[in-house]
Amino acid sequence: MTKLTLHYCPGTCSFVPMLALELAGAPYTAHLVDLRKGEHKTPEYLAIHPAGQVPALSVNDVHLTQIVAIVDYLAGQFPAANILPAEPLERARAMATLLWFNGTVHSTFGRVFHPEGCAPDAATQAAVRTAATAQYAALLDEIEARYRAAQQAGAPWLSGAHAGVLDAYALCCVRWGELAGIAAADRPHLLAQLRKLGDEAAFARALAREGLPLP
Numbered sequence: 379m380t381k382l383t384l385h386y387c388p389g390t391c392s393f394v395p396m397l398a399l400e401l402a403g404a405p406y407t408a409h410l411v412d413l414r415k416g417e418h419k420t421p422e423y424l425a426i427h428p429a430g431q432v433p434a435l436s437v438n439d440v441h442l443t444q445i446v447a448i449v450d451y452l453a454g455q456f457p458a459a460n461i462l463p464a465e466p467l468e469r470a471r472a473m474a475t476l477l478w479f480n481g482t483v484h485s486t487f488g489r490v491f492h493p494e495g496c497a498p499d500a501a502t503q504a505a506v507r508t509a510a511t512a513q514y515a516a517l518l519d520e521i522e523a524r525y526r527a528a529q530q531a532g533a534p535w536l537s538g539a540h541a542g543v544l545d546a547y548a549l550c551c552v553r554w555g556e557l558a559g560i561a562a563a564d565r566p567h568l569l570a571q572l573r574k575l576g577d578e579a580a581f582a583r584a585l586a587r588e589g590l591p592l593p
């Protein structure tokens with residue numbers, strides 16, 4: 379039997395594959411990698427994820443990294459769970475949104491949280507953070523607009539009829555906004571929608587496992 383281990387840290391993007399695992403209903407081990415304690419930079423963990431990040435998914439002794447790849451793998455392994463749509467065009471659109479979260483929204487937050495990765499001096503770092511924070515706020519507006527558009531098209535969630543990986547990413551992004559001083563309450567429509575996530579069974583399990591409340 380395949381042994382699945384998700385290497386995760388509460389409050390981070392590892393919530394996205396955790397939600398996928400909960401949708402799959404597959405037994406898995408959740409291995410806490412505490413970023414605040416630097417556990418992602420230990421030699422043991424670097425052997426799993428050479429970049430020293432969460433998430434990673436160990437499939438027996440093969441270690442998968444990158445959210446998009448992990449979600450794609452789980453969607454393929456558990457087709458009945460509808461982690462990604464089966465219909466090719468719908469699936470491509472869901473992948474486009476997942477990649478937008480990962481490559482655009484998440485990366486912009488990276489510059490808010492770690493501007494030292496962009497410049498060595500404090501003044502430039504401060505300027506990077508200010509610019510990235512404004513860009514990130516605009517991206518949160520776009521997430522809210524995407525919810526409105528989905529709902530106008532008849533789907534309550536970004537992932538469609540049921541909340542899924544795209545909604546899990548939206549939740550992470552709103553949580554990170556709070557860390558950047560961007561109040562979730564500034565986007566009441568988005569906040570109200572995310573607060574309903576606890577009613578979705580897979581989310582309730584993932585939230586309980588993570589141990590963090592909804593915003």
Ligand SMILES: N[C@@H](CCC(=O)N[C@@H](CS)C(=O)NCC(=O)O)C(=O)O
Binds near residue numbers: 392444445446
């Ligand atoms: N592109 C990566 C992003 C992963 C990432 O940024 N993880 C963050 C947590 S949300 C992390 O581990 N940060 C610690 C670090 O980079 O040192 C993915 O899709 O897995």
